[in-house]
Amino acid sequence: MNRSSTILITLLLSSLSLQAQDFQAQIAQKATALLPKVIEWRRYLHEHPELSNRETKTAEYVAAHLRSLGIEVQTGIAKTGVVGLLKGGKPGPVVALRADMDALPVLEKADVPFKSTVTAEYLGQTVPVMHACGHDSHVAILMGTAEVLAAMKKDIPGTVKFIFQPAEEGPPGTEEGGAPLMVKEGVMENPVVDAIFGLHISSSIEIGKIQYKQGAMMASSDWFTIAIKGKPSHGSSPWNSIDPIVVGTQIINGLQTIVSRQANIVDAPVVITVGKFHSGVRSNIIPEEALLEGTIRTLDSKMQTDVHERIRRTATKIAEASNAQATVTIDKKTLVTFNDSALVSRMLPSLQKAAGSGKVSIMNWVTGAEDFSFYGTKAPAFFFYLGGMPKGKDPKQAPSHHTPDFYIDDSMLDVGVKAFCNLVFDYKKK
Known part of the structure; x- marks a missing residue:
């Protein structure tokens, strides 16, 4: 290579570096200026929450905003989902960004001016509704992010797909919904997505900070039922019965030994929780049947299969030992949320630019679950946590997600906007 070629390449690289810095500065300036509107939107949505697969007003709110920006909009995907498509002024990949929209049947206790007083029907009952997980954020x-990127459209390398997803918390009853239905209805196609990014606000991470993990990050979520059939009798003569309640308690204890004595938790954590135990109608009648319901959390697909088999074997054999019958049903709800290691390594600088030096750190894997995992079956995916805990608060004292006291500080939501925007502009770099 001659000296003139070397100089030309050096100048070109210098120009690209300056251009990247300019885009970063524009993103930072626009996101900071937009923060009051982002907070306003979040608080409006918080005050007007909607349950899974019922996010009609939320979808209308989102779609109207996207249309006002000149973004191509599709509605009615996976029942109430909204997808926006922004074609940039330069050639490049298709990058998808995802936000979930649904709230939970929880009665809000936090004393905030935008507190939810909404009620709705859930499985035949009237329930309070609250954004108790931060989906409003x-x-x-x-x-x-859509507003910032729409203003920078001519400079965007490729296409941005904005995915506003319903029913992340799970559709009610036997309905389909959430990310599996979004994927089934083609959200990762037309155009085909090259990479997808998502975030989740956290009530126990300080505002302005980001946490992430390569590989397995969040657990799979499986729901199980164990139907036990015994023999009824009068409560005064239990020897005439095959007591399904006693068998059920033995099964519950047996399931815990899968975690404590059988699963190799050095490889990955396992959680088996029985959350419901239904049986009987009167204190002096031993019933014929009992029903256990619970959840399984694993962070490794092989371990997931192994644990399922151990649950079936444990329940059926314990029941057989008492001449009862146990039928085990396991419903796979959510896959392991897996962050593509190469994508994480490549895009980590984008998060560091958004949050600032020293504010992006590695987290431990968690046994919570996210249906964002289904998008990762179609394209490389990267999911990360954004801090929502007030500065100086003890994370151990922070109200948990899915509780009436759940609270986040929304004063630095612009960090999430900057992160998404930087990811879009930086992904083009090979």
Whole structure:
């Protein structure tokens, strides 16, 4: 290579570096200026929550905003989902960004001016509704991201697909919904997505900070039922019965030995929780049947299969030992949320630019679950946590997600906007 070629390449690289710095500065300036609107959107959504597969008003709110930005909009995907498509002014990949929209049947206790007083029907009952997991923040962040990127459309390398997803918390009853239905209805196609990014607000991570993990990050979520059939009798003569309640308690204890004595938790954590135990109608009648319901969390697909088999064997053999019968049903709800290691390594600088030096760190894997995992079956995926805990608060004292006291500080949601925008602009680099 001659000296003139070397100089030309050096100048070109210098120009690209300056251009990247300019885009980063524009993103930072626009996201910071937009923060009051993002907070306003988040608080409006918080005050008007909707349950899974019922997010009609939320979808209308989102779609109207995207249309106002000149973004191509599709509605009615996976029942109430909204997808926006923004074609940039330069050639490049298709990058998808996802936010979930649904709230939970929880009665809000936090004393905030935008507190939810909404009620709705859930499985035949009237229930309070609250954004007790922070999905209102996710929607507002993605709306803000859309506004920033729409203003920078001519400079965007490729296409951005904004995915506003319903029913992340799980559709009610036997309905389909959530990410599996979004994928089934083609959200990762037309155009085909090259990479997808998502975030989740955390009530126990300080505002302004980001946490991530390569590989397995969040657990699979499987739900199980164990139907036990015994023999009824009068409570005064239990020897005439095959007591399904006693068998059920023995099964519960047996399931815990799978975690404590059988699963190799050095490889990955395992959680088996029985959350419901239904049996009987009167204190002096031993019933014929009992029903256990619970959840299984694993962070390794091989371990997931192994644990399922151990649960079936443990329940049926314990029941047989008492001449009862146990029928085990396991419903796979959510896959392991897996972050593509190469994608994480490549895009980590984008998060560092968004949050600032020293504010992006590695986290431990968690046994919570996310249906974002289904998008990762179609394209490399990267999911990360964004801090929502007030500065100076003890994470151990922070109200948990899915509880009436759940609370986040929304004063730094612009960090999430900056992260999404930087990911879009930086992904083009090979």
